[in-house]
Amino acid sequence: MLSPRSTHALATALRSRRGAPLGDLFAFISGLYFRGKLTYARHFAQPPDPADPCAGAGVHIIxxxxxxxxxxxxxxxxxxxxxxxxxxxxxxxxxxxPLVTSARSLRAAVGPDCDVVLLGSIASPKYTDLLVEVFGERLCFPLAFVGRGDMSRGGLLLRQTNEGAELEYGPVIGAVRHGTRPPKLPPLGKV
Structure with missing residues (x-):
C-alpha cells in the first residue's frame, strides 16, 4: 500500500494530493473483519438527520x-x-x-434520543472507556458479539446484512464483556 512502486488503485489514490477514502483503506487492510463492519453499518444505520455534516450517513470509523x-x-x-x-x-x-472531541460533536449532532452502536470489540477498554464517557447508556453493541473474535464478528455482520436481519443491541454499560465463545458460523459462499 505504501510502496511508491505499487500500481494498486488504492495505493495510487493514497499517493495523490486528494488521498484515498478512509473506509476503503481500512477495508483493504483489515479484510473480512472491517468489511463486515462497514457493510453492516452502511446497511442498517439510521441517523436522525443524514444531511447533518457531523452525523452524516450515520457511519463513523475510529x-x-x-x-x-x-x-x-x-x-x-x-x-x-x-x-x-x-x-x-x-x-x-x-x-x-480527538476521539472524545469528535464523539462529543457527534453526540450534539444526533441529539438525546439517538443510540450509538459500536461495532468494535467491547472486551478492551480502548474504545469503550472513552465512548461510554461521552455517550453513557446510549452506547450500544450487538449482543451476539460477546465471545466472538474479530473474524467471527465480521462474518456475522456480513451474514446479517445479506439476510437483511439487524442484530439485537444492548448497552455497553453493565454488559458482559467476555463470554463463552459461540459455535463457529457454518461456511457460507462469498458475500
Whole structure:
C-alpha cells in the first residue's frame, strides 16, 4: 500500500494530493473483519438527520489519531502514516483527545434520543472507556458479539446484512464483556 512502486488503485489514490477514502483503506487492510463492519453499518444505520455534516450517513470509523471520521473521508499518505504510528490506547492523548472531541460533536449532532452502536470489540477498554464517557447508556453493541473474535464478528455482520436481519443491541454499560465463545458460523459462499 505504501510502496511508491505499487500500481494498486488504492495505493495510487493514497499517493495523490486528494488521498484515498478512509473506509476503503481500512477495508483493504483489515479484510473480512472491517468489511463486515462497514457493510453492516452502511446497511442498517439510521441517523436522525443524514444531511447533518457531523452525523452524516450515520457511519463513523475510529481512527488512531483523528477521532471519528466518516468512511468517505479522504486520507493522504502522511495522515495514513500518522494512523500507523498512533497508539490506540486510552492513556495516549493523541488518540484519546480527538476521539472524545469528535464523539462529543457527534453526540450534539444526533441529539438525546439517538443510540450509538459500536461495532468494535467491547472486551478492551480502548474504545469503550472513552465512548461510554461521552455517550453513557446510549452506547450500544450487538449482543451476539460477546465471545466472538474479530473474524467471527465480521462474518456475522456480513451474514446479517445479506439476510437483511439487524442484530439485537444492548448497552455497553453493565454488559458482559467476555463470554463463552459461540459455535463457529457454518461456511457460507462469498458475500
Amino acid at each position: 481512527t488512531p489519531t483523528a477521532g471519528l471520521r466518516t468512511p468517505e473521508t479522504f486520507v493522504t499518505r502522511s495522515a495514513f502514516l500518522a494512523f500507523a504510528a498512533g497508539a490506540v490506547d486510552v492513556e495516549n492523548p493523541q488518540y484519546a483527545t
